[in-house]
Amino acid sequence: MSTVPDFHVYDTTLRDGAQQESLNLSVTDKLAIAAYLDQLGVGFIEGGWPGANPKDTEFFARARSELKLQHATLAAFGSTRRAGARAADDPQVRALLDAQTDVVTLVAKSHSRHVAEALRTTVEENLAMIEDTVSFLVGEGRSVFLDAEHFFDGYRTDPAYALEVVRTAAAAGASVIALCDTNGGMLPPQVTDVVGEVLEGTQARLGIHCHNDTGCAVANSLAAVAAGASHVQGTINGYGERTGNADLVTVVSNLQLKLGREVVAPDRLRQALHLSHAISEVTNVVPYGRQPYVGASAFAHKAGLHASALKVDPDLYQHTDPALVGNSMRTLVSDMAGRASIELKAKELGYDLTHDTDLAARTVTRVKDLEQQGWTFDAADASFELLLREEVTGETLQYFDTESWRIITDSSGGAQPSLSEATIKLRAGGRRVVATGEGNGPVNALDHALREALADAYPELADFELIDFRVRILDASHGTDATTRVLIETGDGTGSWQTVGVAPNIVHASWVALVDSFTYGLLKRGVEPRH
Numbered sequence: 001m002s003t004v005p006d007f008h009v010y011d012t013t014l015r016d017g018a019q020q021e022s023l024n025l026s027v028t029d030k031l032a033i034a035a036y037l038d039q040l041g042v043g044f045i046e047g048g049w050p051g052a053n054p055k056d057t058e059f060f061a062r063a064r065s066e067l068k069l070q071h072a073t074l075a076a077f078g079s080t081r082r083a084g085a086r087a088a089d090d091p092q093v094r095a096l097l098d099a100q101t102d103v104v105t106l107v108a109k110s111h112s113r114h115v116a117e118a119l120r121t122t123v124e125e126n127l128a129m130i131e132d133t134v135s136f137l138v139g140e141g142r143s144v145f146l147d148a149e150h151f152f153d154g155y156r157t158d159p160a161y162a163l164e165v166v167r168t169a170a171a172a173g174a175s176v177i178a179l180c181d182t183n184g185g186m187l188p189p190q191v192t193d194v195v196g197e198v199l200e201g202t203q204a205r206l207g208i209h210c211h212n213d214t215g216c217a218v219a220n221s222l223a224a225v226a227a228g229a230s231h232v233q234g235t236i237n238g239y240g241e242r243t244g245n246a247d248l249v250t251v252v253s254n255l256q257l258k259l260g261r262e263v264v265a266p267d268r269l270r271q272a273l274h275l276s277h278a279i280s281e282v283t284n285v286v287p288y289g290r291q292p293y294v295g296a297s298a299f300a301h302k303a304g305l306h307a308s309a310l311k312v313d314p315d316l317y318q319h320t321d322p323a324l325v326g327n328s329m330r331t332l333v334s335d336m337a338g339r340a341s342i343e344l345k346a347k348e349l350g351y352d353l354t355h356d357t358d359l360a361a362r363t364v365t366r367v368k369d370l371e372q373q374g375w376t377f378d379a380a381d382a383s384f385e386l387l388l389r390e391e392v393t394g395e396t397l398q399y400f401d402t403e404s405w406r407i408i409t410d411s412s413g414g415a416q417p418s419l420s421e422a423t424i425k426l427r428a429g430g431r432r433v434v435a436t437g438e439g440n441g442p443v444n445a446l447d448h449a450l451r452e453a454l455a456d457a458y459p460e461l462a463d464f465e466l467i468d469f470r471v472r473i474l475d476a477s478h479g480t481d482a483t484t485r486v487l488i489e490t491g492d493g494t495g496s497w498q499t500v501g502v503a504p505n506i507v508h509a510s511w512v513a514l515v516d517s518f519t520y521g522l523l524k525r526g527v528e529p530r531h
């Protein structure tokens with residue numbers, strides 16, 4: 001039986017997290033995520049439900065040989081035995097033993113209505129199922145954690161029975177009884193009261209497992225800890241059934257940075273952003289930009305007043321040091337910027353404007369004028385950097401001189417897809433070039449033609465790839481003659497950058513964003529213009 005540390009976090013990403021809509025993990029994915037969770041330093045990793053599906057059974061088999069956990073202990077999850085049977089004979093319970101983990105977490109009913117209606121048995125038999133299954137697994141050398149399902153709702157309806165469930169599990173040898181807000185309907189004061197009363201009424205070691213249906217999963221988990229729970233469950237990035245579980249990244253950061261409870265080593269917490277994003281890559285769920293602590297916007301500042309204070313001391317508008325979770329401060333430039341925003345952003349980009357307040361003021365005015373026309377610089381850092389460079393150097397960076405471009409779109413009028421052809425005339429690499437490109441749309445054709453035209457002068461462009469292309473109609477009331485904004489994301493395998501173009505003509509707006517994208521990419525590579 002493994003020793004259960006005094007206070008710890010228990011990750012259920014691979015079990016409850018995988019219950020999220022559209023999230024589907026292969027065994028290899030689960031092994032990769034488990035390794036990342038171990039790197040973060042969580043105490044326990046719930047690997048899945050062996051016996052419930054072949055994938056989870058295989059996970060535990062492969063984990064034994066492939067997963068080299070340095071820190072965490074693996075737990076297998078399953079339910080108490082079936083009513084009217086013996087734990088020793090229950091195939092689900094056997095599968096838990098076959099998983100060969102030190103820890104088994106059992107889900108058990110603690111709400112008398114669920115016992116009657118979902119389990120369709122008596123409250124006495126449910127207690128017997130808990131007693132029999134826990135003591136059997138403990139007898140087999142496992143540490144057993146018990147997830148008391150629907151505990152908070154059950155406690156409201158029938159407190160005496162809910163308490164009896166906790167006492168029965170503890171008496172049978174469960175190391176921790178995690179009180180579950182299965183339907184996620186609780187608010188922090190309710191959690192505080194119930195955890196306090198259960199501790200007083202049972203003296204059992206309690207844990208907490210919260211769902212986020214009221215948006216309070218993290219707050220409820222912290223309330224439970226404050227009331228005496230010493231085992232906190234959650235999932236990375238808050239993945240989970242319905243609206244998800246308590247986000248363990250936020251829980252751990254709050255416990256550590258706000259409440260002074262060291263649950264993971266500080267150098268592991270500094271990897272929180274990296275690990276949260278690495279796990280997003282595996283789950284194929286786009287990281288949530290406004291995720292506390294590790295979101296891309298968590299320390300991004302847009303308002304000019306904020307920037308002016310941040311310039312003096314970042315603490316003035318930040319609740320903690322972003323480096324502690326591996327994040328960093330960013331300044332966003334928009335029509336809400338002031339001179340300080342420009343100065344800070346310039347500093348991020350490697351320009352020192354502290355001694356040229358006129359330049360910052362001029363840049364603010366230019367940004368505000370352009371944003372009034374529909375440009376958006378907080379979503380297009382690369383276009384802003386080109387604009388700033390122009391203000392600093394007094395010249396526009398140009399890698400080629402455009403003579404003209406033209407696009408023709410052919411359609412047979414039927415269901416056949418139309419084809420666009422772009423022709424570009426420009427000067428680059430010391431000569432005049434006329435190039436054409438075809439595409440399934442005008443922008444695609446223009447992109448191909450421009451690459452073709454610049455291929456000899458700038459072979460570096462071969463590495464550039466259009467990652468994202470977004471169009472927004474700005475004054476929709478104008479109908480088809482409205483202004484169009486195009487945002488382009490380009491990558492080169494080492495990073496990506498965003499550019500913007502605005503024009504009444506969608507193709508012209510795309511051209512502007514495309515030219516900025518190529519210009520910025522070449523600039524970042526240190527390529528000198530070859531006219």
Ligand SMILES: CC(=O)SCCNC(=O)CCNC(=O)[C@H](O)C(C)(C)COP(=O)(O)OP(=O)(O)OC[C@H]1O[C@@H](n2cnc3c(N)ncnc32)[C@H](O)[C@@H]1OP(=O)(O)O
Nearest residue numbers: 049051052053079080081082107108109118119120149182
């Ligand atoms: C709150 C939570 O999120 S707990 C985790 C829930 N996770 C999952 O359900 C995912 C994995 N589940 C599965 O693969 C399947 O549901 C299985 C393999 C567990 C069971 O599948 P089946 O045998 O086909 O049963 P089914 O899913 O229809 O119903 C669940 C059965 O478990 C019983 N059950 C539910 N909770 C418990 C419990 N704590 N202890 C014992 N039995 C339970 C139900 O009463 C029901 O019994 P029945 O077969 O007599 O009707």
Ligand SMILES: CC(=O)C(=O)O
Nearest residue numbers: 107147149150180182
């Ligand atoms: C056990 C569990 O996942 C729940 O009660 O929500």
